[in-house]
Amino acid sequence: MRCGLCVNSCPTYLLSQSEPESPRSRVQSLRKVLSEQQVLTGAEQQHLANCLQCRACETVCPSQMAYAAAFDQAQNQLAPSQASWTSRMGFALIDHKHWRQTLLPLLTLYLRTGLQQPIRASGLLKKLGLAEAEALLQSPSLSPLHRLYPIKKSRLRGRVALFTGCLAEHFDRPVQLAAIKLLNALGYEVVIPHDQVCCGAIHQHHGRNPQALLAKNAEVFYNLEVTAVLYSASGCGAMLSEQLAPDTETSGWLLRHLYDINDFLLQHWPDQLRLAASNLTVAVHEPCSQRHVLKNQHNLYLLLGKIPHLQLTAVSENTICCGAGGSYMLSHPETADKLRRRKQQQLSNSGADLIVSSNFACRYYLNASQTDSSLKVLHPLQLLADRL
Helix, strand or coil: CCCCCCHHHCHHHHHHCCHHHCHHHHHHHHHHHHCCCCCCCHHHHHHHHCCCCCCHHHHHCCCCCCHHHHHHHHHHHCCCCCCCHHHHHHHHHHHCHHHHHHHHHHHHHHHHCCCHHHHHHHCHHHHHCCHHHHHCCCCCCCCCCCCEECCCHHHCCEEEEEECCCHHHHHCHHHHHHHHHHHHHHCEEEECCCCCCCCCHHHHHCCCCCHHHHHHHHHHHHCCCCCCEEECCHHHHHHHHHHCCCCCHHHHHHHHCEEEHHHHHHHHCCCCCCCCCCCCEEEEECCHHHHHHHCCHHHHHHHHCCCCCCEEEECCCCCCCCCCCCCHHHHCHHHHHHHHHHHHHHHHHCCCCEEEECCHHHHHHHHHCCCCHHHCEECHHHHHHHCC
């Protein structure tokens, strides 16, 4: 249609005010690749690469164009550029859990022994291309979660599994423990299979095939005796809900039993379970994966409404990405930081006591440069578990 209704919802266009950085222009590049088999110029490929894949353009498109599907198809057809050694290392750590488990104690020593400041000052991190990643580094959890979190049989309503993802497994432990606490309180024992793997979202966004990871997760969860598989990170849930094949036995089963934990808690919350009241004002940050893909953000407000007297407000410009964009914060640090500062200003202007967000990457990125403790971004599960 080329109507341009998507233009003002695009983060890169809002920053640059440049037509080549708009969805309308990128769609024309996608058309060249997919329909006309043309070779894109270097500039056109760069403008495509600058896309955060937030999918805000899909939400406002009157013709409901499947932009993400076209983008992924084009990514697969475009000749991949030579990946940097840091990119190859990142994917290797995502794909091999035992390598992560070996590296994480070393990172913990690095953070705790005072090495961080002299190494930063030396300039070595910039030379190695690791400065952006190191600036985001936070202390990981080194011990694994238990495989089973049981409850008394007299209270048992069922058994569910928790999808922990890859990096979130180590850097989002408070949220995972809050999820387990809430599910146990509702009468569900929780299974956490240690052989689950990454959801594949980062692979998909970089033109890599995620099917092996999807198939592995489908097999792992299919073999569990559970009635539901729950995720707490909306980015992982968006990837699984869209990319799992519905026509295969294991993937189809996982797709039918996959739930956003916010939705699951809301559906199964018992009337007799009351939460302690709170006088806080909480602003809800709606991640792109939740707002534009899962489209279930309204359920979060209903769930948080279980807390008596809690005041809820939506963050202004919830339609605009915070800049995290999966690995975008590493691949496009300058653009990502501009969007983060824009989002943090909106959070500050909300006047809220606390911010909540259901996506791991958003919370991790927004919290990484916080200087104002009042802008701490938590998962809604942490707030709910605290009120039990």
